Amino acid sequence: MQSVFVRLHLTSCQTQSDNVVETGNLGACPRGSSSVGHPTEAAPRLLLCDRQSFAWWLSSLGPTRVFPPGRGGRPTHRQPTGLAVDSRVTHMIYDATVVETYRITPRVQGLRLQVPDHEFDYEPGQHTTVRFDSAGEEVVRPYTPTNLPGSDQLALTVRRYDDGLASSYLHQKRPGDTVRLGPVEGSLTLADPDRDVAFLASGTGLTPMMAMLRQYLREGTGNAHVVYGDRREETLIHRETLNELAANHSNLRVAFTLSDPNWEWTGRVGYVQDHLSALFDSFDARDYYVCGVPPMVVQTKARLAELGAPDARVHTEGWEDGAVEN
Numbered sequence: 001m002q003s004v005f006v007r008l009h010l011t012s013c014q015t016q017s018d019n020v021v022e023t024g025n026l027g028a029c030p031r032g033s034s035s036v037g038h039p040t041e042a043a044p045r046l047l048l049c050d051r052q053s054f055a056w057w058l059s060s061l062g063p064t065r066v067f068p069p070g071r072g073g074r075p076t077h078r079q080p081t082g083l084a085v086d087s088r089v090t091h092m093i094y095d096a097t098v099v100e101t102y103r104i105t106p107r108v109q110g111l112r113l114q115v116p117d118h119e120f121d122y123e124p125g126q127h128t129t130v131r132f133d134s135a136g137e138e139v140v141r142p143y144t145p146t147n148l149p150g151s152d153q154l155a156l157t158v159r160r161y162d163d164g165l166a167s168s169y170l171h172q173k174r175p176g177d178t179v180r181l182g183p184v185e186g187s188l189t190l191a192d193p194d195r196d197v198a199f200l201a202s203g204t205g206l207t208p209m210m211a212m213l214r215q216y217l218r219e220g221t222g223n224a225h226v227v228y229g230d231r232r233e234e235t236l237i238h239r240e241t242l243n244e245l246a247a248n249h250s251n252l253r254v255a256f257t258l259s260d261p262n263w264e265w266t267g268r269v270g271y272v273q274d275h276l277s278a279l280f281d282s283f284d285a286r287d288y289y290v291c292g293v294p295p296m297v298v299q300t301k302a303r304l305a306e307l308g309a310p311d312a313r314v315h316t317e318g319w320e321d322g323a324v325e326n
């Protein structure tokens with residue numbers, strides 16, 4: 001089933017003294033929908049329903065203006081019952097089928113998820129969300145496809161945490177099972193394929209880099225570096241794929257660094273940010289993409305600034321600063 005989430009906002013039509021969305025106001029509510037949010041909540045209010053019912057419901061609202069989902073749309077879709085449909089957050093929800101699972105490391109599993117007859121359209125580097133109920137609560141966690149858009153499948157790479165709700169849930173999935181997914185969105189995307197790039201990642205922060213790297217190797221005109229750090233050799237993900245891509249693309253260089261290697265490791269040791277000055281001669285020309293746990297992102301950004309990389313050339317998800325305690 002493909003479903004949509006609709007966020008409803010009170011409009012100025014609603015009287016100030018009666019700042020209540022009553023169930024009756026949603027009289028034309030889509031058939032079979034479930035709503036989230038208390039009726040006395042001003043906004044937002046969420047509806048979950050199937051796509052066909054949503055189309056029917058929208059058409060029953062009279063004249064409407066619908067803006068495409070994504071960045072830049074303005075939520076001004078008004079209708080006379082005193083509610084506005086915020087079409088920026090009118091999202092597709094997909095029930096995807098697991099078509100393949102595969103072990104990448106002892107703690108990391110790959111999953112290939114398919115929504116037949118649907119073509120995923122997103123910018124490499126963006127993430128979807130996995131959604132399910134646990135103890136009566138909806139759990140929503142972001143995961144980043146490592147494949148390129150344009151097919152009916154998403155390839156996820158998921159590291160399991162022993163007490164992790166979503167990662168344990170995904171590791172139990174087997175071919176034929178269903179996984180509910182949110183839309184693919186996010187701000188970490190390739191800014192300019194005509195500039196040299198450095199993808200700096202630690203842990204599962206490599207997942208958006210895999211997608212952007214594939215895009216760059218197809219469309220980019222410059223040189224790409226991947227600098228990827230993890231704890232030990234056995235925790236490195238997509239190592240063979242990266243080595244193979246480097247072997248087949250003369251404009252790609254890959255460096256691995258381990259923070260806790262065993263004695264056999266002869267490669268780089270330490271964190272990604274420790275190796276930047278040795279790896280690059282100058283810092284003002286290329287774009288840097290940084291993803292990993294928040295301290296890694298914050299420290300790498302600081303190191304890049306020290307080395308002379310302009311702020312505008314450093315790209316991150318953008319939320320990591322707030323996640324690091326000073």
Ligand SMILES: Cc1cc2nc3c(=O)[nH]c(=O)nc-3n(C[C@H](O)[C@H](O)[C@H](O)COP(=O)(O)OP(=O)(O)OC[C@H]3O[C@@H](n4cnc5c(N)ncnc54)[C@H](O)[C@@H]3O)c2cc1C
Pocket residue numbers: 127141142143144145157158159160161163164165166167168186204207208293317
């Ligand atoms: C934009 C974005 C994209 C992401 N893409 C991916 C991806 O492609 N692959 C992937 O595996 N994960 C990815 N994540 C992380 C993922 O969303 C979950 O946070 C992670 O799987 C843990 O969720 P959980 O429900 O299993 O754990 P929770 O139930 O949320 O937490 C359980 C325990 O795990 C610990 N924990 C949770 N996350 C981390 C972490 N990152 N490092 C250390 N300890 C942690 C918590 O402290 C807690 O003790 C992404 C996160 C973001 C914000």
